[in-house]
Amino acid sequence: MKVRLLLTSWFKRYGDGKDFLxxxxxxxxxxxxxxxxxxxxxxxxxxxxxxxxxxxxxxxxADSEELKVFTRIIGG
Known part of the structure; x- marks a missing residue:
């Protein structure tokens, strides 16, 4: 089955510039x-x-589910 992983800007480098895998x-x-x-x-x-x-x-x-991945929250 396929799952779509939606990438926020930080993670787009893992998708060759695309916003999903x-x-x-x-x-x-x-x-x-x-x-x-x-x-x-x-x-x-x-x-x-x-x-x-x-x-x-x-x-x-689930099949065809979309997951959106976010970075850790950091700040100063």
Whole structure:
């Protein structure tokens, strides 16, 4: 099944300038599985949303689901 990973500006470098990646995963895969296949380092990821709701790494994704990945919140 395919999951679309929407990339915010910080992460577009992992999508060759595109604002999304299409990730092929097996049915029953989790958010963490999708992110592992994306190649985005986990230490750069702050949180993931889908449908306006926070997704936990262990949650199972659905076919054609869109996940949006955000950076960690930093400031000074």
């Amino acid at each position: 299409e990730i092929e995963v097996q049915e029953g895969s989790s958010v963490e599985d999708v992110l592992k296949k994306s190649g985005i380092p986990f230490d750069e990821i702050g949180f993931v949303h889908s449908g306006g709701k926070l997704k936990h790494m262990s949650e199972i994704v």
